[in-house]
Amino acid sequence: MDLIRVYRIPFSTNVERVALAAGHKGVPIEWVDVDADDRSPVEAVSGQRLVPILVTGDEVVADSPAILEWLEARFPDPPLLPRDPARRAEVRVFADWFNRVWKRAPNEIADHGATDSLSAEMRAHVEIFEALLQDRDYLFGDFGLADVTAFPFLKYAVLGLPPDDDELFHRVLVEYQPLRGDSPLHAWVLRVDAHPRS
Numbered sequence: 080m081d082l083i084r085v086y087r088i089p090f091s092t093n094v095e096r097v098a099l100a101a102g103h104k105g106v107p108i109e110w111v112d113v114d115a116d117d118r119s120p121v122e123a124v125s126g127q128r129l130v131p132i133l134v135t136g137d138e139v140v141a142d143s144p145a146i147l148e149w150l151e152a153r154f155p156d157p158p159l160l161p162r163d164p165a166r167r168a169e170v171r172v173f174a175d176w177f178n179r180v181w182k183r184a185p186n187e188i189a190d191h192g193a194t195d196s197l198s199a200e201m202r203a204h205v206e207i208f209e210a211l212l213q214d215r216d217y218l219f220g221d222f223g224l225a226d227v228t229a230f231p232f233l234k235y236a237v238l239g240l241p242p243d244d245d246e247l248f249h250r251v252l253v254e255y256q257p258l259r260g261d262s263p264l265h266a267w268v269l270r271v272d273a274h275p276r277s
């Protein structure tokens with residue numbers, strides 16, 4: 080197996096997705112730590128500024144959803160996606176919704192400030208995650224792509240901000256996702272947090 084390098088910056092949610100996915104599969108990663116204020120190594124390797132970037136052999140894969148699919152294709156066991164095609168499609172629809180729809184409200188709040196409708200949208204989305212966790216331990220039953228995709232963002236509602244994490248976006252995730260004491264997200268966050276990371 081070629082060495083797999085992944086470029087990262089501290090506290091990156093999208094990087095943590097890759098760490099959890101690779102950890103689940105037992106795939107070792109050589110992390111390349113990049114200064115958040117100097118992205119020149121990331122630009123040099125990928126032509127853009129965002130992390131994570133996976134580099135192996137002569138392949139360069141940008142964008143965490145693409146990296147997760149790359150890992151699943153190269154290292155199918157243990158899987159991140161269900162074997163059944165319909166259930167696999169459902170999980171992919173969830174991940175796409177999370178990336179295109181769920182992310183919009185916290186990004187808007189971080190970039191332009193909160194509105195009543197954005198705050199309500201974030202609270203309504205919390206209820207969707209809680210419903211998915213009704214009577215099951217992970218978002219789609221077994222641990223997998225949905226959990227890896229959502230956990231790094233939803234964990235802030237339960238764990239709060241780590242020391243030294245001064246990202247405004249992460250503060251939004253703490254402040255605009257208030258949880259009831261009996262929300263199933265508490266146990267889910269602790270359950271996913273216990274999974275290995277590469």
Ligand SMILES: N[C@@H](CCC(=O)N[C@@H](CS)C(=O)NCC(=O)O)C(=O)O
Binds near residue numbers: 131
């Ligand atoms: N769609 C990309 C987004 C990547 C992304 O936004 N990465 C953040 C870290 S979590 C980043 O590099 N932010 C730096 C910036 O916006 O300059 C993915 O999922 O990988």
